[in-house]
Amino acid sequence: MKKNMLCLLIFLILASCKGGVPISSSEPPSEHMDITSEDFVIEGVYENDASSPYVYFQNKYYDMRTNEVVPTTLIDNKAVPSYLELPSYDENDYVFYVLTASLPVLYGSLIAFNTNAPNTYFWFERGNTFSVQYTMENFPNFTFLEGQTLDNRVSGYKYLAMRQTVRNIIRTNPNAKFHLYINDTTVSLILDIMVQAGVNFSDLNVIFLSDGTFTYGCYKDNLPEEVYSAQKSYFEAVLAEYENIENRAIDDFYINFVQPGTTLNENYKLEGTARGLDRLSFMLDANYPNVKHIMQFPELLTNEGEAVTSDREAMLQAINKRQPSEYFYNLEETVRNQVHLAFMAGAVAYTYNPDTGEHYFDNAANLETLEDAIAYFDEKLLTPTKQPVVITGTRDVDTSSTVPYGEQQLEFNESYMLQTIEYYNVKSxxxxxxxxxxxxxxxxxxxxxxxxxxxxxxxxxxxxxxxxxxxxxxxxxxxxxxRERELSPGENGAVFYFKPHPSCMPFSVFNDFLLEKGIEVLPRRTPAEIFLWLYPDVDYGGFTSSLYMSASADQTRFYYADDMSALANPTNILAELGYYPNAHYFQK
Structure with missing residues (x-):
């Protein structure tokens, strides 16, 4: 008994040193464990993290900080703890979010709104994924880093300014603790922003956020055996160079990069792909306890390489299986309503044209306030008189082609959309x-x-x-x-909307086609995931994308693909598992 209680005490002390404690959860534990019970025996903990607060007892995981049963997810036939855990930050914590694309920004912003850390620094690439202005007015703990745009333009990646911000913090607060949230495909930012500014990697908390379907494709297709085997030694060699005090004084761009441009995408070009830093996230998960990873379906990561699979168990222990919607609904109602408004920015945004000096609205509705945007979407998608159908677009423009963008888009979309209209409006x-x-x-x-x-x-x-x-x-x-009914899904008629990809609005003849067919264009920058959460009765479909990893079975009604095997990884696996049982496949 004394030995058991001593083990418990050690684990409780170690757990308290982890820093983060859960402040709330969308999955409240269902069972309580009496830690004074004489028959309690610690049967095992995570092998790669001796300070893990979780213990395994009688086929269940318990959180030693709360003495509660932790929900688990079955991955590789093994139960892995799955708990919406949010860290608690104080005045010495400096939390940086440097994010691209849409899904990582959703994850990052919702985590930031939940934690509301005293020192929150944010930068995201696609302007107006959420409202910078509204956030600054209502969440004063947010500081947006230099280069952040206030409209729909792509934000400038000012890496030197970001690095200098970190240096200034180090100089003014010797007790500063840094936390960095980044895409799992932009690993170089660890070195570029933090390490070269003077932060020791071992003292830095890194949290990778899933880039969407690319995360799974990267793990499956871009980690050949010889690449993965060389990654750890390569990273440690580069890290040693950049933790050298002399190198830290140099503001040259990272050694393997081409000359920096104005955006992160232009900067982020490595010489060669064999040791590209954008493929290192999974190796870091498996080998460094200060690295964590958040994604939707870790069980769908597939790779048969021996070196990769040997690290798989350790890697999975660093991954937290979470949907971004969990962070949204974890917010208190008042805050959630504020965040809802912030995410409407793309619907009211205007874009500045530097060639003409003019500003123009980047949506058809010309909405002027965030409240107008909510009313607009509610009217269209929440209380419709006809079945709303949202068709989601893709980045379908070949910028190297001489064919005008609009003509490319029309050729790519027309057949699919005509089939969709017929599918919904033909009486059976x-x-x-x-x-x-x-x-x-x-x-x-x-x-x-x-x-x-x-x-x-x-x-x-x-x-x-x-x-x-x-x-x-x-x-x-x-x-x-x-169907035991007389009419098709749009029995009272269907109304169609087109949600463009955030980086590709409809052009010229394609836009004319949409107008002719009565398909209204929704604001492109508004994250489509927000529609899934707030308007669950809408039918969604279109080209395969990360969006459908957040959609429910009832929401996903059709795909523009020959069959489920043509979907992007891991949506193809989800389809095979029956995740989209109601989906119809339109062939071109």
Whole structure:
């Protein structure tokens, strides 16, 4: 008994040294553990982190700080703790968010709004993913780093200014503790901003945020055996060079980079790919206890390389499986309403044209306030008179082509969109479960003397092309999916919206096509994930993207792809697992 209690005491002390404590959770623990129980025995802890606050006891994980059962996720047939844990920061903590794309900015901003650290420094690439102005007015702890744009333009990546900000903090506060949230594809920022400014890597808390589908593609396709095997020694060699005091005095750009441009994408070009820093995040997860990783589906990371798989267990222990929506709904209602407003920035933003000196609205509605934007979306998507259908776009422009952007977009989208309109608006005849089709290839049959049209696909029938339905029956030698209703999904009519990719608005003839077909264009910079959370009854579909990793089964209604195998990793795996049971596949 004394030995057991001594073990408990040691773990509690070590856990208290971890720094972060959970301040709230969207998954409240369901069981309590009596730590004074005489039969309590510590059966195991994380092997790569002796100070882990979790213990395994009687087939369950417990958090030693709260004595509560921790929800788990099954990964590689092993239960891994899964708990919405948010750190508590004080005046000596300096929390930096330097983020690109959309999903990492969603993760990062929502974590920042939840923690509201006294010293929060933020930079994000795609202007107006959320409102800088509104955030500064309502969350005074936020400081936006130099180069951050206030409109829809891409923010300038001012790495020297960011580095100088870190240096100034070090000079004024010798007790400063740094935390860096970055994309899991921009590992170089650790060295570029923090280490070269004077922060020792071992003293830096690094939190990688998933870049979306690219995260999984990177792990599967861009980590060949010889690359991964060389990564640790390469990183440590570069780290040693940059922790050298003489090198820290030099403000030259990182040694493997080309000359810096004005944006992060232009800066972030490595010479060669074999040892590219943008592939190091998984190795760092597995080998450094000061590195953590947040993503949606760690169980779908697949790689068969021996070196990669040997590190897999340690890597997974650094990963926290979380959906960004959990951080959104974890906010107190008042704060959540403020954050909702902040994310409406893309709907009211204007873009500055330096060639003409003019500002113009970057959306069709010309909304003037954040409140106007909420009212606009509510009218369109929350209380519609017809079934709203949101078609999501992709970056489908070849900038090296001589073909105008709009013509490229039209060629890429037109066939898919016309099929979508027909799919939703064609009326289907009532089909009884006793209806018989003559053969698997039959497209017309009779039921009670009336013709019934069916489109058969992959061994299944879907009446008049309506989306797959709830019930399947055996009919002769194949299954027929049918709907016991007279009309297609848009039984009262459907209304269509196009949500462009944040980096690619519709141009010229493609925009004309959308207007002609009555497809209203939604503001491109507004994160589409917000629509999923706030407007769950809308049908969503389009080109495969990271968005659909956040969508529910009921929300994902169609894909622009030949079949599920054509989807981007890991949405293809999710589809195979039945994650999108209602999705229809439109072929070009």
């Amino acid at each position: 005849k009532f089909v009884h479960e006793n209806a018989i089709f003559d053969s698997k290839t039959s497209t017309i049959t009779l039921y009670e003397g009336e013709e019934v049209v069916a489109i058969l696909e992959a061994g299944y029938g879907s009446i008049d092309g309506v989306r797959p339905v709830e019930k399947a029956i055996e009919s002769t030698n194949y299954k027929l999916k049918y």
